[in-house]
Amino acid sequence: MIEFRSVTYGFDDVPVLEDLSLTIENGEFVVLVGPNGSGKTTLLRHCNGLLTPDSGTVLVDGTPVEADLIAARSTVGMVFQHPRDQFVAATVGTDVAFGPENLGLERSAIDSRVTAALEAVNMADREDDRIETLSGGEQARVAIAGALAMKPLYLVLDEPFTGLDTPARRSVRSRLESLSDRGTGVLLATHDLREIRDLADRVIGMQDGQIIIDDTPEQALDDCAELATR
Numbered sequence: 001m002i003e004f005r006s007v008t009y010g011f012d013d014v015p016v017l018e019d020l021s022l023t024i025e026n027g028e029f030v031v032l033v034g035p036n037g038s039g040k041t042t043l044l045r046h047c048n049g050l051l052t053p054d055s056g057t058v059l060v061d062g063t064p065v066e067a068d069l070i071a072a073r074s075t076v077g078m079v080f081q082h083p084r085d086q087f088v089a090a091t092v093g094t095d096v097a098f099g100p101e102n103l104g105l106e107r108s109a110i111d112s113r114v115t116a117a118l119e120a121v122n123m124a125d126r127e128d129d130r131i132e133t134l135s136g137g138e139q140a141r142v143a144i145a146g147a148l149a150m151k152p153l154y155l156v157l158d159e160p161f162t163g164l165d166t167p168a169r170r171s172v173r174s175r176l177e178s179l180s181d182r183g184t185g186v187l188l189a190t191h192d193l194r195e196i197r198d199l200a201d202r203v204i205g206m207q208d209g210q211i212i213i214d215d216t217p218e219q220a221l222d223d224c225a226e227l228a229t230r
């Protein structure tokens, strides 16, 4: 469970999240929508300690994130809006291996995690490719594989469809669907709710750093469609 308890956060004293409380259960597929600047990225970055609340607490499986950053980052995998921001190595396989290597695992365990993560995103045959040679959709899938190699319970994705063409969007979407089917929790921010609404268990709508909608996709759809296009 990821739990926000009365979280307030601001940049340079300008409030962005205001007394925000939210609970995401294991295995839930939650979509976060809201206009530009409503605080979606700021919320996501609290889930694994990239940002720390000014007041309030974020807990992952009952432990405050800042009390055990390594555990939080193993439990919550983060996929940034621009995959290039998160690559640390030149080739697909070495990049995906980076996280497990930092956990200090044996080589054989690292290799099997890399293989499984690349299989999960349908990129197993591209392990030796240089990242710069991949399409945008392939890079997005490698970024997801990098997070999966940490065997996270939750995957947090910030606008994973941005800049992708239709086949790439479909491919990322279907990877997320199968991960969710296998029990990985997903928290995903998007501007395009239509893309993902039939995968979601729940839709959260944000405005001005606060949650203004928290409902099933069916019930939230009308309000969120309007929010997402503002």
Ligand SMILES: Nc1ncnc2c1ncn2[C@@H]1O[C@H](COP(=O)(O)OP(=O)(O)OP(=O)(O)O)[C@@H](O)[C@H]1O
Pocket: 011, 012, 016, 034, 035, 036, 037, 038, 039, 040, 041, 042, 043
């Ligand atoms: N590093 C930063 N320094 C100062 N202000 C920031 C910083 N990052 C974000 N902000 C401000 O915080 C507010 C919320 O930004 P955030 O990126 O969380 O919104 P968002 O809902 O993800 O927006 P978008 O849909 O455009 O990505 C905005 O007003 C933004 O300008």
